Amino acid sequence: MQTLSSPTATFSTGITPVVLLVGSIALLILGLQPLLLGQLFSARIVTLEGIGLVAMGEIVALGLGVVLTDLFLPRRRLWRVVILASLAVVALDLITCNVRGDIPITLVRAACGLVEGVLVWLTTYVIVCSHNPERLAAVFMVVQTMSQALVSTLFAALVLPLSGWQGGFVALAALSLLPCVLIRALPRQFPAMREQPIPGIRWSIAGLLPLVLAFLQMAAIGAIWAYLEPLGNSFNLSQAEIGTVVSEVLLMQVLGGIVSVFTVHRFNTVLVVALGALTLGGIGFALMQLTQIDFVLFTGLFALFGFAWLFTMPFYVSLALQVDPSGRVALLIPAMQLTGSASGPLAVSLAVDSDGVGIVPAFSAAFSVSVLTLTVLGYRWISRRTIGGEGV
Structure with missing residues (x-):
């Protein structure tokens, strides 16, 4: 028990x-x-x-x-x-x-x-x-x-x-x-x-999906965040410019978090998760396609990155509550997000070499595409809210 x-x-x-x-x-x-x-x-x-x-x-x-x-x-x-x-x-x-x-x-x-x-x-x-x-x-x-x-x-x-x-x-x-x-x-x-005793959890696809999505999305974010300075250096940005980008990302996180507080109960949860994955994946693909970049474009991409980061995080808790109103799955969302944010940089570190960090956006984009794909494929199980009949 x-x-x-x-x-x-x-x-x-x-x-x-x-x-x-x-x-x-x-x-x-x-x-x-x-x-x-x-x-x-x-x-x-x-x-x-x-x-x-x-x-x-x-x-x-x-x-x-x-x-x-x-x-x-x-x-x-x-x-x-x-x-x-x-x-x-x-x-x-x-x-x-x-x-x-x-x-x-x-x-x-x-x-x-x-x-x-x-x-x-x-x-x-x-x-x-x-x-x-x-x-x-x-x-x-x-x-x-x-x-x-x-x-x-x-x-x-x-x-x-x-x-x-x-x-x-x-x-x-x-x-x-x-x-x-x-x-x-x-x-x-x-x-x-x-x-207070609660019953044991019987896992199903619906119960696991929010946890997997939260893990993968934070892996996409963590992959770029940990390698932001080497990535900026690869585009010939100065240390002062990279520092400005870091501060900008954090400030946009604040804005995204504030907006999410007032909208998490108003917007369609599955749609926000899908659009968030599409946005973050698009940022990764955009960075992959660029060989040279100016400071304005770089800061614009990372401003969107920071906003999407914190704006989408509460919606994963909302998604978990949608498939499990008791909150048992939602309790595990923060742990999965933290683990994902660490696993993204780890995955990159196993593949990156001393020649450059061009592979970093590719990893981030791949994680985001996985989130988008699983969200679309898993919509049927999410909408069924299987917690009542099949268990979590």
């Missing part, structure tokens, strides 16, 4: 902005990866193949850290755990400055991801315990993306040009100290949730 946690605890309203900020700090690396990984590659600290390994290692470890924290972390004196986790992130960021090579960098960043998962779990816990978790989760998505956009802009304009990749990780370490300052606003002990 499986269990589904249901909130019984309530927290003061003053805690909410604190935990949203703590979670946003823990997830800053998601917005900084293109800049920092590109700098590591330019400095020959990691190889082109290693970019995918490092990106995958930290993201997968972050998700694993959330799961392990939920399973094993005691609720008593959680504020001490947050302090230790923050200090561990700081230490690992500083250690990153002193290691070289694909495997050592991957191991250090994976360890950092595990500890960052503790801080992300804290934010998730308070969101789930809130009176309106869906709305607060959407707010957190926008807040964390805005934080990433602001910090990446500062990194691209000031930190990296003045102090290089090592200065970038030192600055990230300094930011990771903030939860230690904010910790006084948190309760000394977090109450536990009660457990």
